[in-house]
Amino acid sequence: xxxxxxxxxxxxxxxxxxxxxxxxxxxxxxxxxxxxxDVATRAGIxxxxxxxxxxxxxxxxxxxxxxxxxDALSLSPAERDxxxxxxxxxxxxxxxxxxxxxPRREVRPPVLETLRLLEPGIALVTNRLGDILARTPxxxxxxxxxxxxxxxxxxxxxxxxxxxxxxxxxxxxDDVADEQAFDLWLGPVAENSExxxxxxxxxxxxxxxxxxxxxxxxxxxxxxxxxxxxxxxRLRRETLDLTSDAxxxxxxxxxxxxxxxxxxxxGRGSRGGLRAIS
Numbered sequence: 609x610x611x612x613x614x615x616x617x618x619x620x621x622x623x624x625x626x627x628x629x630x631x632x633x634x635x636x637x638x639x640x641x642x643x644x645x646d647v648a649t650r651a652g653i654x655x656x657x658x659x660x661x662x663x664x665x666x667x668x669x670x671x672x673x674x675x676x677x678x679d680a681l682s683l684s685p686a687e688r689d690x691x692x693x694x695x696x697x698x699x700x701x702x703x704x705x706x707x708x709x710x711p712r713r714e715v716r717p718p719v720l721e722t723l724r725l726l727e728p729g730i731a732l733v734t735n736r737l738g739d740i741l742a743r744t745p746x747x748x749x750x751x752x753x754x755x756x757x758x759x760x761x762x763x764x765x766x767x768x769x770x771x772x773x774x775x776x777x778x779x780x781x782d783d784v785a786d787e788q789a790f791d792l793w794l795g796p797v798a799e800n801s802e803x804x805x806x807x808x809x810x811x812x813x814x815x816x817x818x819x820x821x822x823x824x825x826x827x828x829x830x831x832x833x834x835x836x837x838x839x840x841x842r843l844r845r846e847t848l849d850l851t852s853d854a855x856x857x858x859x860x861x862x863x864x865x866x867x868x869x870x871x872x873x874x875g876r877g878s879r880g881g882l883r884a885i886s
Contacts, residue, residue: 611667617662617681618662619821624682625640625641631646644658652676661673664698674692690825713741719857723882726744727746736792743883750835751777751833756777765791777836779832783829790825843861843867
């Protein structure tokens, strides 16, 4: 049986072309990307040892081996961080995997006060599972008419994978879907969140499961939104991790003057103050 660590290494190996690392093309083969022997040689480990890691038969590779594999696959800094994180959860070094608990939904008062200070900006508080826990009126205005906030307990991950309107709202839906799937791994006891995936996976279907197991580390570039009223919004994202709460404060900033003007127009019709869900 495989492990998240083995799945990630295999996925990166399959998606890396030999020529990108200066290796010869061995010609036609059964699967794309690098051979195990290519990675093992570059990492200075045996093919048999790499096979054990990929297949989950060795769950405790040393930090030196992880660094060597990262070098062999030419991983980015973000991908190396994810490699180390998956090694921890695969080796059982993270939170107790036998008793997963729902993520915290309450937002601390100082965080809510910070959110108020950001008005009239576009900002929200989420957890890694996609629950939208608090948001400014401006966030409501840029998502109005999309269905994202229709639920009493809106969840961005569920919306992306189950609501057909999401594919129209997010101009780069594929990238956003990869981001939401990836963030599930970073959530509290994400390695054992059956209580969540058992609820989402049946309705999200294989598209969700496939992306979850690909471990694509997202680039998180400019977010492009197609608002139902017409304008396309281009927003830069700044994220503050609230580590002790397993939450994030996300601020969306207009990436150009046209977006800034469109956001201002949309905001004129917004009413009410800060919204928080507990």
